[in-house]
Amino acid sequence: MAKRSNTTSIPYAAKKKTFWQLLWKQKALCIMALAPLIMLIIFKYVPMYGILIAFKNYKASKGVWGSNWLEPVLKNFIKFFKNVNSGQIIWNTLKIGVLNLLFTFPAAIIFAILLNELRGKVFKSAVQTISYIPHFLSVVVICSMLNGFGSTSGFFNDIRDLLGMARVDMNNGSQYFLPLYLGSQVWQTVGWSSIMYLSALSNVDVTLYDVANIDGANRWQKIKNIIWPTIKPTTTILLIMNLGNVLNSDYTKILLMQNDTNRSQLEVIGTFVYQKGIVEGKFSYATAVNLFISVIGFALVFGANMITRKINPENSLW
Secondary structure, three states: OHHHHHHHHHHHHHHOOOHHHHHHHOHHHHHHHHHHHHHHHHHHHHHHHHHHHHHEEOOOOOHHHHOEEOOOOOHHHHHHHHOOOHHHHHHHHHHHHHHHHHHHHHHHHHHHHHHHHOOOHHHHHHHHHHHHHHHHOOHHHHHHHHHHHHOOOOHHHHHHHHOOOOOOOOOOOOOOHHHHHHHHHHHHHHHHHHHHHHHHHOOOOHHHHHHHHHOOOOHHHHHHHHHHHHHHHHHHHHHHHHHOOOOOOOHHHHHHHOOOOOOOOOOOHHHHHHHHHHHOOOHHHHHHHHHHHHHHHHHHHHHHHHHHHHHOHHHOOO
16 A cells, blocks of 8 residues: 555656746746747737738728728628639639648658668768758749749750750740649758758667668668658648648749739639738738638648547647
8 A cells, every 4th residue: 555655646746846836947948938939929929919800891090999890790701702703712722732732741751761861971961951942042033933944945945845845935824833833842842841850860769770770671661660650740740730821822922923824823812812902902801811711721720630639649739
């Protein structure tokens, strides 16, 4: 009986520690996190009261609180769904977002695994550094490169010419939009997105590789039984978070890739919100459409996390 009371007293003693005692114990880390936390609250949470604009007849002269409520309150949402182009806009956004996730997300994982398999430290560092560069290029620069490469005298058409294919203007129409957009997205994000996976792979116990070598495991077996279980929790969490951005496509790049020949086919919710809010000044309408996207994104993240909790609770966000 004495032994039993001793073992049960350990978790009871741990439970007596209050939240403030734990904070005081980690006071140095709390002080370091204070400035980013304040910035997060000021720039991310405080402005959230602005969603009220979606339910009001917003006038800049009256402000958010002084503007009158709409009748009915959901007038802007009803207006968007009654728009004859709303179905096409939602479909374009969903198509681009899903394809972007299907191409860019696995590409970062594959790149990280391949990079981890390199043995030369100098070459590995060089490849890793070069892969980061596209992430820091401006979207304007990227779109200028795409417009130049996609022209009839551009680099992409030079390749087509070498393969015996006819030269075409890839910037006209929407036929070549997805290959150009998705290809540039993979090029821009694959290196930077691989950082999280490479960090997870750095925690792999090297003795596991030694044991695998003794057992005669090939590279594929090492990836399957050592590398993948290591990065699986990171992959699951990042996938859940990325699902929330499926409908938040890079509208800036799409906007810059639009022209008179493809604008109607490339309209997404991001460019629609920009047109209505910034160009036409319909702030309430644009806010309502953007709020709709945010709600859908939250629902996707919440649903994906609930499914993950049922399958493997350890890999869920909460």
